[in-house]
Amino acid sequence: MADQDYSESAFLEFLRRSAVSGIVKPATGRARKLAAEHLLVQLKSHERLDLRVVDVDELCSRFHKIQGSTIRPENLEVYNQRFSSALQDFFRWCENPAKFVSNEGELPQAKLVARRDDAGQAAAREELALNPPRSPYDIFPVPLREDLVVYLQNIPLDMTRAEANKIAAVVQALAVVDEEK
Incomplete structure (x- = not known):
């Protein structure tokens, strides 16, 4: 034209x-x-x-x-x-x-893979996306009581005492007041 x-x-x-x-x-x-x-x-x-x-x-x-x-x-x-x-x-x-x-560019890789996958592969991919595997090395179990274990995650390996005190202060703020028995 x-x-x-x-x-x-x-x-x-x-x-x-x-x-x-x-x-x-x-x-x-x-x-x-x-x-x-x-x-x-x-x-x-x-x-x-x-x-x-x-x-x-x-x-x-x-x-x-x-x-x-x-x-x-x-x-x-x-x-x-x-x-x-x-x-x-x-x-x-x-x-x-x-x-x-x-022409927004090529299809995102996820769309290309989704077209290629069969139903079983798609379900497995969705499960991995919703529940990603966790490394046992970055989860720290802390037993509180006989029937209760709390897990700490994403703690930096180079954490300072000041940073640890910040985390401790948050945890202490969550605690209920001890009642005398």
Whole structure:
């Protein structure tokens, strides 16, 4: 379609509408919008009119030169990936809005495994997720009475006396007042 609007304003409207209408997941929409907000300020005037001419890597390079050491390279790479995928979706949406499906990336590994598993494997995977195995090394039994054992878990091996006193204070606060017999 020759009359499609590929401008910055049309792109921002697409990001807003795609998140609101459910075309993309809300978290994906927010992440893409954040990346776009950071990178779009570096657009040149001719790029603002037609985003198809934007070289995302070069745009990120401009952004990095201005931001300098205030942005970490791994953050810039994430912005690059999110902005690139948002632009790809925008261009495909402009070409055919009626048949558009977001390219949010590959299916999460869990969904791929779930499709592959049979009913027995799925049940076993669910059981592991709900009741993960525990290491006997990080659970400390504390016998209180003949018929009662309390277990302490997630105690750091490098715990200080001050930290132990904090835990002891919490336990003491939970105790009922001793009655004289």
